[in-house]
Amino acid sequence: MAPLVSDLPSVSQRAGSARTSPVRDLLALTERPAVISFAGGLPAPELFDVDGIRAAYDAVLSSPSVLQYSTSEGDSSLRTLVAAAYTADGVQTSADDLVITTGSQQGLGLLSTVLVDPGDVILVEEPCYLAALQTFALAGARIVAVPHGDDGIDLDALDRAAAVHAPKFFYIVPTFQNPTGRSHDVEARRGIAAIAEHRGFRIVEDEPYRQLRYEGTALPSLAAFAPDHVLSLGSFSKVIAPGLRIGWLRSTGDVRRAATIAKQAADLHTSTIDQAAAAHYLASGRGDAALDRIRTAYAQRRDAMLEALSAHLPAGSAWNAPEGGMFLWVRLPEGADATTALTHALAHDVAFVPGAPFYSGAADPRTLRLSFTTYAPGRIHEGIRRLGVALAG
Amino acid sequence: MAPLVSDLPSVSQRAGSARTSPVRDLLALTERPAVISFAGGLPAPELFDVDGIRAAYDAVLSSPSVLQYSTSEGDSSLRTLVAAAYTADGVQTSADDLVITTGSQQGLGLLSTVLVDPGDVILVEEPCYLAALQTFALAGARIVAVPHGDDGIDLDALDRAAAVHAPKFFYIVPTFQNPTGRSHDVEARRGIAAIAEHRGFRIVEDEPYRQLRYEGTALPSLAAFAPDHVLSLGSFSKVIAPGLRIGWLRSTGDVRRAATIAKQAADLHTSTIDQAAAAHYLASGRGDAALDRIRTAYAQRRDAMLEALSAHLPAGSAWNAPEGGMFLWVRLPEGADATTALTHALAHDVAFVPGAPFYSGAADPRTLRLSFTTYAPGRIHEGIRRLGVALAG
Numbered sequence: 001m002a003p004l005v006s007d008l009p010s011v012s013q014r015a016g017s018a019r020t021s022p023v024r025d026l027l028a029l030t031e032r033p034a035v036i037s038f039a040g041g042l043p044a045p046e047l048f049d050v051d052g053i054r055a056a057y058d059a060v061l062s063s064p065s066v067l068q069y070s071t072s073e074g075d076s077s078l079r080t081l082v083a084a085a086y087t088a089d090g091v092q093t094s095a096d097d098l099v100i101t102t103g104s105q106q107g108l109g110l111l112s113t114v115l116v117d118p119g120d121v122i123l124v125e126e127p128c129y130l131a132a133l134q135t136f137a138l139a140g141a142r143i144v145a146v147p148h149g150d151d152g153i154d155l156d157a158l159d160r161a162a163a164v165h166a167p168k169f170f171y172i173v174p175t176f177q178n179p180t181g182r183s184h185d186v187e188a189r190r191g192i193a194a195i196a197e198h199r200g201f202r203i204v205e206d207e208p209y210r211q212l213r214y215e216g217t218a219l220p221s222l223a224a225f226a227p228d229h230v231l232s233l234g235s236f237s238k239v240i241a242p243g244l245r246i247g248w249l250r251s252t253g254d255v256r257r258a259a260t261i262a263k264q265a266a267d268l269h270t271s272t273i274d275q276a277a278a279a280h281y282l283a284s285g286r287g288d289a290a291l292d293r294i295r296t297a298y299a300q301r302r303d304a305m306l307e308a309l310s311a312h313l314p315a316g317s318a319w320n321a322p323e324g325g326m327f328l329w330v331r332l333p334e335g336a337d338a339t340t341a342l343t344h345a346l347a348h349d350v351a352f353v354p355g356a357p358f359y360s361g362a363a364d365p366r367t368l369r370l371s372f373t374t375y376a377p378g379r380i381h382e383g384i385r386r387l388g389v390a391l392a393g
Numbered sequence: 394m395a396p397l398v399s400d401l402p403s404v405s406q407r408a409g410s411a412r413t414s415p416v417r418d419l420l421a422l423t424e425r426p427a428v429i430s431f432a433g434g435l436p437a438p439e440l441f442d443v444d445g446i447r448a449a450y451d452a453v454l455s456s457p458s459v460l461q462y463s464t465s466e467g468d469s470s471l472r473t474l475v476a477a478a479y480t481a482d483g484v485q486t487s488a489d490d491l492v493i494t495t496g497s498q499q500g501l502g503l504l505s506t507v508l509v510d511p512g513d514v515i516l517v518e519e520p521c522y523l524a525a526l527q528t529f530a531l532a533g534a535r536i537v538a539v540p541h542g543d544d545g546i547d548l549d550a551l552d553r554a555a556a557v558h559a560p561k562f563f564y565i566v567p568t569f570q571n572p573t574g575r576s577h578d579v580e581a582r583r584g585i586a587a588i589a590e591h592r593g594f595r596i597v598e599d600e601p602y603r604q605l606r607y608e609g610t611a612l613p614s615l616a617a618f619a620p621d622h623v624l625s626l627g628s629f630s631k632v633i634a635p636g637l638r639i640g641w642l643r644s645t646g647d648v649r650r651a652a653t654i655a656k657q658a659a660d661l662h663t664s665t666i667d668q669a670a671a672a673h674y675l676a677s678g679r680g681d682a683a684l685d686r687i688r689t690a691y692a693q694r695r696d697a698m699l700e701a702l703s704a705h706l707p708a709g710s711a712w713n714a715p716e717g718g719m720f721l722w723v724r725l726p727e728g729a730d731a732t733t734a735l736t737h738a739l740a741h742d743v744a745f746v747p748g749a750p751f752y753s754g755a756a757d758p759r760t761l762r763l764s765f766t767t768y769a770p771g772r773i774h775e776g777i778r779r780l781g782v783a784l785a786g
Binding site for chain 2: 006007008009010011012013014015016018042043045046048050053054057058061062063064065066067068069070101102103105106108109113114115116117118120131134135138140166168197198199200201202228229237241242243244245254255258261262264265266267268269270271272273274
């Protein structure tokens with residue numbers, strides 16, 4: 001055999017076209033302790049119920065069974081608890097309709113595997129959750145954005161896009177969206193569901209923020225309008241803690257069967273220990289009190305940010321006031337550019353995420369995302385004051 | 394809008410062509426308590442170091458940081474410990490070369506994403522680990538099996554297959570393989586590495602059983618022969634416990650970068666809690682004693698099975714005597730069919746896995762897999778006695 005060493009093949013086309021999340025890359029720049037960063041999307045760790053969660057792990061780790069392999073569908077106690085929550089919420093669900101996932105992020109990957117062949121179209125909101133775009137791109141999907149005006153999603157545009165592209169699904173974060181904080185109202189939900197039924201495509205509703213409501217009335221799940229057309233993703237990351245990496249996919253029929261196979265191929269199953277601890281913690285009832293504390297603190301932080309924005313942002317700026325979630329969306333005055341503004345902001349030790357990377361189509365360069373959950377109100381005021389100075393400078 | 398509801402699109406081509414693991418489906422049949430099942434591949438739960446693992450979780454859960462989001466690469470303490478083990482084993486490795494995965498199964502999926510576009514060829518051993526075949530199929534790969542004779546892998550056939558198919562990688566479980574229990578000797582490893590360098594393809598070496606050696610000398614990692622061509626997967630599932638779902642991928646350069654992006658898209662990161670607990674447990678040193686207990690018990694069980702096979706299997710049967718791992722491979726006498734034999738075996742309350750599903754090409758219908766780790770020696774003798782009766786009947 002010749003001693004010559006041949007060149008190695010390069011990475012796959014789909015991997016070669018993928019990029020790291022710009023938000024993650026940016027976070028590296030904001031790690032200096034002096035920086036007040038509204039860029040991240042992390043829950044506030046001081047609100048985690050460390051004692052309650054620790055007690056749950058200690059309780060379940062008294063048995064070797066939580067150290068063993070488990071089923072790909074996941075812990076049946078946990079699925080029963082999650083199913084009961086859906087049913088109480090008006091969406092009839094059994095434990096068999098659920099697959100436990102390693103965070104709801106994994107649900108995006110499983111659904112890409114199950115529903116998308118390379119070249120297939122996925123419709124997304126404009127702007128859209130970044131890590132979803134990345135996962136869909138790695139699956140080889142073509143991504144088509146549906147425009148969204150100030151009054152809500154453009155249903156005619158959704159209908160036209162569905163007619164033209166025959167999408168495999170429409171991906172939507174209907175409540176307190178990342179990055180915008182916006183929610184689709186009941187009429188929009190009904191309209192989206194009707195178009196999906198009429199045109200014959202699925203909806204993937206991703207609801208990590210649904211339980212983080214600080215005021216107003218809960219909005220119905222899209223699954224309530226079109227049960228056969230809607231696949232739902234949920235997560236404990238924002239309501240218990242993200243470190244557990246526990247999410248779920250609600251689906252039925254063919255998709256459910258295929259999702260279980262895809263889950264088995266992806267990682268056999270999610271941590272037996274984390275699943276058992278989550279189920280134990282939920283059953284203990286401690287989660288409700290902890291979630292109340294989180295909601296109360298986040299509501300105060302949101303109010304502090306809204307007040308500070310009014311006091312410090314330049315005339316011509318606009319922003320929304322979400323009834324929950326972790327983010328709000330700012331549009332700077334005409335002529336401004338949020339990416340340029342970030343450079344000025346970092347010079348004043350404050351950070352945010354420019355809106356541009358969240359767009360699949362033409363970006364609105366004046367937009368930016370602020371997370372209001374990370375700091376106590378006083379620090380939020382100081383950060384927004386710095387932002388006002390940076391934007392004025 | 395017409396009230397008509399359109400048909401939903403079917404699942405993706407790749408999902409439509411996937412099947413559940415025949416082994417998993419079969420396990421359902423063997424769950425009657427009366428059945429002595431050598432079919433599963435589960436570690437023995439009575440050997441888990443429950444107290445030590447529980448103490449590790451309790452220690453790390455004193456801080457809210459283990460409940461927070463983490464990096465996609467994984468816990469740096471854990472990666473440092475794993476890297477040190479590789480380096481001590483003769484494969485120079487830094488923490489930066491490692492990505493922590495949700496079990497080594499996830500590593501198979503990440504590498505499929507990173508290296509394989511639909512239609513690309515992956516070479517596999519014949520027979521091959523089932524869940525790997527499933528994952529590669531879901532990635533749209535074409536699977537080509539390399540024949541394996543009684544004396545070891547057919548290196549000429551590997552070279553020819555590489556020349557004809559230009560594979561993206563050759564997937565191999567070089568030590569105590571699932572399903573056969575066989576290991577590739579030093580010369581085979583050197584030969585495989587040389588062909589990979591000559592023909593320009595990567596090797597994915599999957600080593601979940603490497604540390605389960607009961608006698609003989611440790612074999613070098615394939616990475617020791619061709620460091621740039623070998624990607625290595627490892628796991629704590631067989632040496633600590635599978636419920637943690639902690640594995641890792643060792644890679645460098647382009648693949649390392651792309652694997653981190655693929656991991657981020659797959660599930661953001663593996664459970665922060667499980668990773669921290671695994672690192673704490675390893676650093677505590679308790680793992681070494683626990684692994685010694687596992688090795689001692691499994692060696693006794695293997696010996697019990699070998700003795701029972703000699704006593705009870707019909708003349709003309711043959712099997713191997715692996716120096717470690719969890720499985721051994723039986724070939725029934727000429728004319729026998731292991732799938733038919735399983736029906737007789739279940740009637741006698743004993744179970745195994747027929748070899749056929751592990752083959753990508755033409756199966757040897759006389760082969761079957763036995764797991765020797767599940768039961769204490771007395772129960773193993775009884776199970777193999779029943780198997781002998783079933784095969785004679």
